[in-house]
Amino acid sequence: MSGQQYKGLVVGLLLAAGRGKRFDPSGAQSKLLQELPTAPGRTVLASAARNLAAVLPTCIVLRDQTPELLAQADGCDHVHCANADDGMAASLVCGLRHSGEADGWVIALGDMPYVQSATIEALVSALRRGADIAVPVYQGRRGNPVGFSRLHLPRLLALRGDQGARSLLQSFPVVEVAVDDPGIHQDIDTVSDIRQSPA
Numbered sequence: 001m002s003g004q005q006y007k008g009l010v011v012g013l014l015l016a017a018g019r020g021k022r023f024d025p026s027g028a029q030s031k032l033l034q035e036l037p038t039a040p041g042r043t044v045l046a047s048a049a050r051n052l053a054a055v056l057p058t059c060i061v062l063r064d065q066t067p068e069l070l071a072q073a074d075g076c077d078h079v080h081c082a083n084a085d086d087g088m089a090a091s092l093v094c095g096l097r098h099s100g101e102a103d104g105w106v107i108a109l110g111d112m113p114y115v116q117s118a119t120i121e122a123l124v125s126a127l128r129r130g131a132d133i134a135v136p137v138y139q140g141r142r143g144n145p146v147g148f149s150r151l152h153l154p155r156l157l158a159l160r161g162d163q164g165a166r167s168l169l170q171s172f173p174v175v176e177v178a179v180d181d182p183g184i185h186q187d188i189d190t191v192s193d194i195r196q197s198p199a
Contacts, residue, residue, distance in 0.1 A: 010105065015088065015092060017090075100153070113188065
């Protein structure tokens with residue numbers, strides 16, 4: 001699915017084009033390909049993709065289209081971000097351009113495998129009820145993923161660097177969606193993070 005086929009839909013964008021230098025500065029090991037102890041046989045990326053794709057048509061933004069990475073994207077569209085080193089915004093813009101006919105997006109991170117599908121459903125529901133930005137909140141603290149309506153597409157496409165869409169959350173009205181999901185706060189940055197389940 002790509003281009004016109006996304007027209008009128010809310011799309012899941014899974015950003016998975018970072019280098020993961022905190023996990024392995026040498027770059028030899030991809031954190032996205034690490035197996036989760038809570039889901040034997042399933043990797044970080046496969047889990048994140050599965051949870052998003054259970055709710056939405058999903059596009060994964062990748063730095064490399066290696067067979068190992070593509071195998072984790074089973075059932076999902078994917079796009080190669082050639083300028084991923086320019087920062088997270090580059091990956092986001094790449095995915096948005098690929099799915100630019102959509103009505104909205106839930107922007108998720110490939111290193112957050114514990115986000116529940118129910119959280120994604122709640123964000124989509126908020127967008128369909130008229131929210132232009134929707135964020136999940138667990139125990140009083142905002143997390144990821146974040147939902148955006150088409151209203152913000154020009155601003156999202158103008159983002160640069162490594163800040164991602166955070167600046168929009170600081171400048172425009174945000175609908176907070178209460179969820180019972182500690183996974184919205186848990187990403188995989190280091191080797192020790194792999195061994196921790198959501199609180």
